[in-house]
Amino acid sequence: MTDLSRIYVDECLGGNRGLAEAVARAGLPPAFEEAWRAHLLPRPWFVRAPETAAFARDLEGLFELLVSLPLRLFDGDVDRYAAEVGIDPPLAALLRRGGSGVPAKFGRADAYHDGTGYKLLEFNLGSEVGGVDMGVFNQGLLRVPEFADFARVHRLDHVDIAARTAAVLRDRAKPALSGGGNPVVGLIEGRGGVAPYGRLMRATVEAMAEQGIDVRIGEIDDVRTRSDGKLTLDGTPLDLVLRNFAARQLLDDPAGPDVAEPFFRAHQAGRTVLFTSLESGFYSNKSALALLTDPRRRGSFDAAERALVDRILPWSRTLHASVPAELVDLCRERREQLILKPGAGYGGLDTFVGWECTDAEWDKAVRVAVERGGYVAQERVVPRPEPVYDPATGAVDDWIAALGVFLTDEGYAGTHARVNRADGGAIVGMSSNPDTRMVGVFSHP
Structure with missing residues (x-):
């Protein structure tokens, strides 16, 4: 300590x-x-x-x-x-x-x-x-x-995280600004995302306001495209979209991933910047x-x-159906030193903690990770x-x-x-x- x-x-x-x-x-x-x-x-x-x-x-x-x-x-x-x-x-x-x-x-x-x-x-x-x-x-x-x-x-x-973030948003929004000053930013969630995360989003809006950045909250289907290609939220033009939705949300959206196409078009045209792009x-x-x-x-x-x-x-290794049997056996043997995490997971969800499992529970967890694929075994x-x-x-x-x-x-x-x-x-x-x-x-x- x-x-x-x-x-x-x-x-x-x-x-x-x-x-x-x-x-x-x-x-x-x-x-x-x-x-x-x-x-x-x-x-x-x-x-x-x-x-x-x-x-x-x-x-x-x-x-x-x-x-x-x-x-x-x-x-x-x-x-x-x-x-x-x-x-x-x-x-x-x-x-x-x-x-x-x-x-x-x-x-x-x-x-x-x-x-x-x-x-x-x-x-x-x-x-x-x-x-x-x-x-x-x-x-x-x-x-x-x-x-x-x-x-x-x-x-x-x-170091003030909000101040550093605001500086990045100002810099990234420059190509889409019609004049000087600070950008107007849309903090955009996936469909249905504001209800569970709204209080956290409002705290972000508040922190950005202290930095002079006007941030508006919305969901992906609330955003419209103006005739000149710029995105708007409730009629307000957006210079930058601060993406709060993940790619997997788009795949799971009832309308499919094309619901985000206006964001890609506006970004490519330089009318509204999408920050960050999905490639992260x-x-x-x-x-x-x-x-x-x-x-x-x-x-x-x-x-x-x-x-x-x-x-x-x-030490970390990816588990999937085609990994060598020796690696699977090693993971089984090292239960007390390993944790299994979904590669694209977050917040500890769907995670298996070896030192909190019995041998039988861990054997099943390793088997599930190999069968599902995309899991990572990481040293404790x-x-x-x-x-x-x-x-x-x-x-x-x-x-x-x-x-x-x-x-x-x-x-x-x-x-x-x-x-x-x-x-x-x-x-x-x-x-x-x-x-x-x-x-x-x-x-x-």
Whole structure:
């Protein structure tokens, strides 16, 4: 753990109620309050600035490795690459629509710190990753005097994810702006997506408004095309669509993927920018990470690239019906060291945790993963626990964090964290574990 976590908890135990209750006292804007107040940890998370900056640089290098894989390993044949990572032909065809061949460097890497360094669990590329509003938490906390004093003494800092995102949106929207100023942005979900995710989307709108960006919420079938080719939402012209829908949603849409055709046409015509394009989905699949750790591919990378992979990626292998029997047997034998994840999954859903399974349950899970295909076996990473003081009870418990490190074309764009009690199960994610909490992250020297 960082020494600062212990210092923070000791000050709370020593009677500094202002610090202990800083999160509860922090004034937060209404949409963020609605979306996150009930899910906040009683203290922020701390990371070391030099270590986090180094990890962010590694992520930039890893991004370049990922987008080079079709050319480097498959002679530029994207279909062969897609088949290898478990992307079926209809999805692969859709991911190409409206793309340039070079996906935007925009996304969130989820990582554990194991006590020696950061280990990457998955690299979520694309604008639908969510979480850009968490900088609001940091700003609210800094307005609490006792926390502001603590931050000043310990030289705390943070990178505002919303500010970095707003800068990217301004830059990407330039080709579609009819005049100067900030763009009007549509935050667009798939059909039926606003009802379950609306409160989170409103928090994003609020965070962007603080950055001077006008964001409007809608669903994909709410958007219309003007006679000049520009997209509109409720009659308002959109300079940029911030895509909150995934390609798989389009395939599952009753109207089929053509429901997104107006977005591709407007983007190609330069009338309304689609950010990000669907092609990010080629590289956010966890099976792409497995290619990087596969010893059969190791000769395709130079010494520095291999060192990068070894430094931040746990052992991973893709499972499907044609993998060697020896690999399947190895996965069965290593139950206590492995977790099985769907390559294109999210939030820990449909995941099998080996060390929480019986031998029989694990044998069935491996069999299911091989039969279904598209699953990744990943080596267990044990996150470093850190103490958290609960001001309501006075108790101190160990918690673990999945750190979400944001990356844009300009580099590192801030960090937030999802956290669970250390004894609360292996999956740290609100979709699969209702006890998961969200928290802002501060760095220190």
